[in-house]
Amino acid sequence: MAVTVVTETGARPVRAGRRPPVAWVGTLPFLAYVALFLILPTGIVVWNAFQVTTTKVVNGIPVTGAKHFDLGTFNQLFNAANRGYFVNSIELAGLTALAGAILGAVLTYAVATGSPNGVIRRIALAGSGVLAQFGGVTLAFAFFALINPSNGLLLHASWYYTFPWSIGLIYLYFQIPLMVLIFLPAVDGLKAQWREAAENLGGSTWHYWRYVGGPLLLPPFLGALLLMFANALSAFATIVAWDNQISFVVPQQISSDLISEVGLFSVNGADLLALGMVILVALVMTGYALLQRRTARWLR
Amino acid sequence: MAAIVPVPVVDDLTSPGAQQSRPGLRASQSRRLNAFRYLVFALAAVFFGLPMFALFRMSLLGSRPGTYSFAAWKQIGTYPGLLGSIELSLEISVITFVLMILLLLPTMMWTRLRVPRFGRTLEFLCLLPLAIPAIVLVVGWAPEYNRIERFNLSGIMLIWAYVILVLPYTYRALSAGLNAIDVPTLSEAARSLGASWATVMTRIIAPNMWQAILNAALLSMSLTLGEFTVAYILGYNTFSVKLVSISRNSNNPVVVFAASAAGLLFTFLLLLILSYVGRRRRRRRA
CATH class of the missing domain: 1.10.3720.10 (MetI-like)
Known part of the structure; x- marks a missing residue:
């Protein structure tokens, strides 16, 4: 007969799954900061986008009247001028994302197949970090030094001021490095054993890429493509340093709306365009998140 | 600049990628891969190197054509x-x-x-x-x-x-x-x-x-x-x-x-x- 030994332990009284609320206090400073500098400004943008300022003309001088909330302002996002900025933005972002992703993927593969501690890899990563993060205005100046119409090194190119080709080419100088940075972990994740397995089963290099490597790298590649699209969409520094005569893309127009304060007769143009950007980028980033989840399944 | 750069972490430098010996590849494949890599690196060096070279050249140009000087670099400290x-x-x-x-x-x-x-x-x-x-x-x-x-x-x-x-x-x-x-x-x-x-x-x-x-x-x-x-x-x-x-x-x-x-x-x-x-x-x- 089995003897059951029951030990009395001086255990603390069990509070079923409940943490004392005092632990949550530790997260408050962070939450307060994020509320004040991330949530509140976003809220301000959305709120102001739907504000209409009524103007009265008193003695021939326009006077700003009361503001009121009007969802109808959203239609103005699709007027001809605004549509033009969005079309240009999407064109530039799409072009540079696609070209940058393809060229960047080739460069990434060349970097990934080298020694993990090699000098080439270090230089490629440090250089990519500089161009993708710090680059900005300095890239436009470098490109100006290369091909500007008067005393450029390589060409005295009159197409320096063409949209989207010239500015697109400059964008590639931060888009390709960005691709290297975000795609490298995925290419590094390809295991040599998978290649060996394909070889042992009689597969050729083509078979390996068609049935193993390609399908594995496709989700991270598409994810990187979306991320780069969003990046080019919100890029602002380079295009300002390149040419400030005309607004081509949405960020330029937001900036000129905001700085010139001409919103007297219209709705707040900057807020409305910003809201459009939020919607567009949120769509892109949702797609990115979905692809990222798929990639995470095998990338450890 | 660049608003979205997720993983440029130095730690990645030593992530377990392919090794030098490249297991899983035969010698001929390895040679072809090396040729491909050096071609890509050469093209990338030209593509990224040219504007950088032009930038340094421009910064060293003298006031008269054909001359070079460090005047621009000295101005970094003195420009208002x-x-x-x-x-x-x-x-x-x-x-x-x-x-x-x-x-x-x-x-x-x-x-x-x-x-x-x-x-x-x-x-x-x-x-x-x-x-x-x-x-x-x-x-x-x-x-x-x-x-x-x-x-x-x-x-x-x-x-x-x-x-x-x-x-x-x-x-x-x-x-x-x-x-x-x-x-x-x-x-x-x-x-x-x-x-x-x-x-x-x-x-x-x-x-x-x-x-x-x-x-x-x-x-x-x-x-x-x-x-x-x-x-x-x-x-x-x-x-x-x-x-x-x-x-x-x-x-x-x-x-x-x-x-x-x-x-x-x-x-x-x-x-x-x-x-x-x-x-x-x-x-x-x-």
Whole structure:
């Protein structure tokens, strides 16, 4: 007969799954900061986008009247001028994302197949970090030094001021490095054993890429493509340093709306365009998140 | 610049990629791969090297055609307002990093130790600035800064916005660091020896993830040093804003090319040197 030994332990009284609320206090400073500098400004943008300022003309001088909330302002996002900025933005972002992703993927593969501690890899990563993060205005100046119409090194190119080709080419100088940075972990994740397995089963290099490597790298590649699209969409520094005569893309127009304060007769143009950007980028980033989840399944 | 750069972490330098011997490839394949690699590197070197070379050449051009001089580089120190803008950018980037690490690291550690249920929310909030570009946030910051400015007009005020901008990148770096160590075991060991929660965080966990903190510093500094959008629209004269204003307002802005070249070179060397610092430390530990 089995003897059951029951030990009395001086255990603390069990509070079923409940943490004392005092632990949550530790997260408050962070939450307060994020509320004040991330949530509140976003809220301000959305709120102001739907504000209409009524103007009265008193003695021939326009006077700003009361503001009121009007969802109808959203239609103005699709007027001809605004549509033009969005079309240009999407064109530039799409072009540079696609070209940058393809060229960047080739460069990434060349970097990934080298020694993990090699000098080439270090230089490629440090250089990519500089161009993708710090680059900005300095890239436009470098490109100006290369091909500007008067005393450029390589060409005295009159197409320096063409949209989207010239500015697109400059964008590639931060888009390709960005691709290297975000795609490298995925290419590094390809295991040599998978290649060996394909070889042992009689597969050729083509078979390996068609049935193993390609399908594995496709989700991270598409994810990187979306991320780069969003990046080019919100890029602002380079295009300002390149040419400030005309607004081509949405960020330029937001900036000129905001700085010139001409919103007297219209709705707040900057807020409305910003809201459009939020919607567009949120769509892109949702797609990115979905692809990222798929990639995470095998990338450890 | 570049609003979205998720994983340029120095740690990645030594991630377990392909080895030199390349198992899984036959000798002929390996030779072909090498030819492909060197072709790609040569093309990339030309593509990226040319504008950089042109930039340095332009910065060294003398006042008469065909002559070269260091005049533009000397102007970096003397051009009105330029040195001040460099100082401001350096100060902002250091203070942003300190503020960010004081705000984020304790919150991340506290979340792992005491309120794991908050983890998902924390990650979402930290990655949110990726989905809301700086050019959008600045539209909302403008009215906020109009209020702040009543009290203080210094460009240092940019730190409040920059902490938000660097949040996604530093969160990833710090999260990778926390994942690499066994937080529960370390903290239980320390707690059972009588350590307070503060001691656990400052003297047990933080020293074990200094590499991740270094990565976070690197990311946040290279981003804030080159940041343009927010500073330009809020009207603060940081390094990159000053460069653009010089290039617009001066008819012979050679100093812009010299300062751009210096900025690129400085940041490149910073990243390169720190990638070696991280590695030496790891080898010693092994």
